[in-house]
Amino acid sequence: MEVWLDGRKSIEAFASLDSGIDRILFPQYSDSTRDYFIDGNRLMNREHLIGSLVTIDSDTSQEQARSLVGSVEWLVLEFTDWSMIPIENIIAACEGTPTKIAAVITSPEQAQGAGFALEQGVDALVVQNTPSMVEVALIVKAQRLEHATPKVDEVRFSASKIGIGKLTITSIESGGTAERYCIDMTRLLDQGEGLLLGSNASSFLFVHGETLESEFVPTRPFRVNAGPPHAYVRMADGKTKYLSELQSGDEILLVNTEGLQRSASIGRLKIEIRPMILIKWIDENDKEGSMFLQQAETVRVVGFDKQIKSITKLKIGEEVIGWSDIGARHIGASISSAVTER
Numbered sequence: 001m002e003v004w005l006d007g008r009k010s011i012e013a014f015a016s017l018d019s020g021i022d023r024i025l026f027p028q029y030s031d032s033t034r035d036y037f038i039d040g041n042r043l044m045n046r047e048h049l050i051g052s053l054v055t056i057d058s059d060t061s062q063e064q065a066r067s068l069v070g071s072v073e074w075l076v077l078e079f080t081d082w083s084m085i086p087i088e089n090i091i092a093a094c095e096g097t098p099t100k101i102a103a104v105i106t107s108p109e110q111a112q113g114a115g116f117a118l119e120q121g122v123d124a125l126v127v128q129n130t131p132s133m134v135e136v137a138l139i140v141k142a143q144r145l146e147h148a149t150p151k152v153d154e155v156r157f158s159a160s161k162i163g164i165g166k167l168t169i170t171s172i173e174s175g176g177t178a179e180r181y182c183i184d185m186t187r188l189l190d191q192g193e194g195l196l197l198g199s200n201a202s203s204f205l206f207v208h209g210e211t212l213e214s215e216f217v218p219t220r221p222f223r224v225n226a227g228p229p230h231a232y233v234r235m236a237d238g239k240t241k242y243l244s245e246l247q248s249g250d251e252i253l254l255v256n257t258e259g260l261q262r263s264a265s266i267g268r269l270k271i272e273i274r275p276m277i278l279i280k281w282i283d284e285n286d287k288e289g290s291m292f293l294q295q296a297e298t299v300r301v302v303g304f305d306k307q308i309k310s311i312t313k314l315k316i317g318e319e320v321i322g323w324s325d326i327g328a329r330h331i332g333a334s335i336s337s338a339v340t341e342r
Contacts, residue, residue, distance in 0.1 A: 001115065001144040002124040003137045004102060008038060020138045025076075025126055036074075043074055050074055051102075062086045070097040076126065078104035087117045095120075102126050108136040115140035164259040166304050167205060167281040167289065167322035172314055175276030175292045178228035181243040182270040183252065188221045192257045192302070195224045196234040196323045203289030204234065205279065206255065206321040208300040208308055217298060222267070225299045228276065228292050234323070236263035243269075257302050257321060277311055283324035 002022035009027070024030075026037040030046070037044050043051035051074030054065040065075055066089070077090065087103060094101060102124035103114040111133075115121040121144060127133040183195065189209035198204035207227075210220040226233060229244035236251035246252075250266045280290040293299050297310045304319040314320075 001121060001141050002102075003134070003141050004036075004124050004126045005129050005134075006104060006126050007129070020141060021134070022124070038076075043072075043076055051076060053078070055080060056083070056086045057081070062089060065090050066093045069093045069099045072099055074100050074102055074124075076102045076104065077122075078126075082106070082110055084113050084117060087114055087122065091118050091120055091122065100124070105133070105137075108132055111136045111140045115144060164206070164255070164257075164321060165284045165324055167203075167283050167320050167324075169279065169281050169314060169316050169318045169320065170288075171278070171280035172316060173278050175278035175295075177273055178276045178292055179271055180228060180274040180276070180294045181226045181231075181246070182220075182272075183224050183226045183233070183243075183246065184220075184267045184270060185222050185224075185252065185254075185264040186267045187254070187264040189224075189254065190256065192306075192308075193254050194256075194302075195226060196253065196255060197226055197231055198289050198291050198322075199231055200287070200289045201232050201240055202324060203281075203283045203285075203287045204232070204323040205281070205289070205291045206257070206302055206323070207291075207293065208302055210298055212298075212300065212308065214298055223270075225294055225296065227294070231291065255323075257306055279311065279314065281320070281322070283322060285324050287324060289322070289324075 003020060004023045004025050005021055007024050007026050024035040026035060028037055030037045033046065036050070038053055041053045042049055043053055051072045052068055053076040054061060055078050056062055056065065057080040065077060068075060075090065077087065090101060100123035103122045104126040105111055105114055111125060114125060125137045125140065127137045189211050191211055194206055194208040196204035197207050207224055210223045210225065213219060226243055229242065231243050232240040233243060234253040235241055236253045246266055246269055248266055248268055251263045252266055253261055254264050255261050275295045276292045277295045278290060278292050280288065282288055293311050295312065297312050299311050300308050301311060301314065302308050302321045304321060
């Protein structure tokens with residue numbers, strides 16, 4: 001993490017800067033190769049545009065900042081009224097992209113919050129040249145440096161654990177009744193296709209589409225009987241959504257038993273009160289997961305042997321197909337911080 005001095009309002013002599021300061025943010029052109037300056041809302045390094053300044057004062061300005069993620073090197077965020085939520089949201093949006101965040105802070109209390117938001121923090125703190133602000137920013141920088149090496153190792157380990165894998169069923173019990181969502185898509189599902197669903201954002205069960213014949217009801221080869229409103233589903237953009245957030249037109253992720261993926265648009269959601277079964281499992285990352293599904297013979301999962309089976313015939317100890325990750329999620333986006341879900 002870097003520490004920048006905010007020289008936009010005062011360009012006093014900076015000759016006595018403490019060691020550990022990485023850059024100065026000037027209000028006008030600077031020919032320094034190290035320092036940056038602001039030109040309107042543009043962040044410049046000499047003649048090079050390297051980022052944008054966004055003042056966060058509403059949901060609209062937060063979305064403006066999020067829309068720039070991936071297209072700029074730096075996002076400089078300042079606030080009319082300090083708030084942690086936009087910082088967390090934008091950190092989550094930046095994960096896996098080249099965009100870095102510099103947060104303008106105005107009090108020592110804000111340094112820890114910005115520096116460790118979502119256990120990752122921003123990439124730079126921008127502070128006034130006062131002893132208290134410089135000191136607290138340098139302390140947070142040192143604390144971040146202490147945690148840097150383990151964090152890199154965790155990210156590498158996480159990357160090696162992503163993918164279609166094995167879930168071992170540990171419990172099957174009554175789940176009472178719930179508002180059950182059927183997801184009807186504008187594409188027909190093939191045999192062996194379905195959705196990834198779960199109550200935990202990083203441990204999902206593969207639920208098969210209603211493509212199999214039954215003597216009691218006709219097939220619905222465009223449908224997955226997906227569970228209650230709190231459950232997560234994987235979307236086509238790699239994020240997750242609660243079933244309660246889904247709308248017609250959303251692009252959802254279809255997967256097959258080999259892990260091949262394609263997207264499909266949601267045509268409609270069919271919501272009804274139905275009896276449920278609560279299924280619990282442990283995945284290949286030793287993470288516990290669970291899912292409520294309708295107690296119906298037409299709701300099916302796929303065994304690790306690729307055999308399709310009804311959840312009403314599922315037994316403790318059986319191995320089924322799912323998807324697991326070690327990371328966590330914030331507003332649907334994958335993050336590297338730790339979150340416990342039970």
